[in-house]
Amino acid sequence: MSELKRCPFCNGFVTENEIDFGEWSNMWSISCNDCHASTGNHFKKQDAIKAWNQRPYDYDMPAIVRRVQQLETQVTALLVLLDGFRNADPYMEFSQAWQDADKAGLLGFLTSCKQPE
Ligand SMILES: [Zn+2]
Numbered sequence: 001m002s003e004l005k006r007c008p009f010c011n012g013f014v015t016e017n018e019i020d021f022g023e024w025s026n027m028w029s030i031s032c033n034d035c036h037a038s039t040g041n042h043f044k045k046q047d048a049i050k051a052w053n054q055r056p057y058d059y060d061m062p063a064i065v066r067r068v069q070q071l072e073t074q075v076t077a078l079l080v081l082l083d084g085f086r087n088a089d090p091y092m093e094f095s096q097a098w099q100d101a102d103k104a105g106l107l108g109f110l111t112s113c114k115q116p117e
Pocket residue numbers: 007008009010011012032033034035036037
């Protein structure tokens with residue numbers, strides 16, 4: 001019996017799922033109880049366990065997740081700002097959108113995008 005590693009994304013505990021296909025043969029997957037990361041479905045339980053345990057542990061997955069979340073926040077803030085620019089909102093620089101962009105660490109980037117006077 002192979003031991004299941006904890007979730008590489010959130011360090012959560014995982015569950016072996018047996019999927020009942022009725023008259024068809026059942027399949028197996030492994031999933032995280034917390035963030036719902038999952039393997040695909042496998043005919044053999046051992047193959048599902050192997051797939052789960054082969055996740056790329058050489059990478060700092062929580063760091064990658066944090067970076068993706070940061071990028072999502074920045075993209076969201078930029079989309080809101082872009083909407084304001086498109087609508088020629090004169091109060092743009094004092095708006096919530098601008099504060100959100102500041103919080104997302106975008107002021108340096110926005111300054112670099114300014115046209116010379
Ligand atoms: Zn997880």
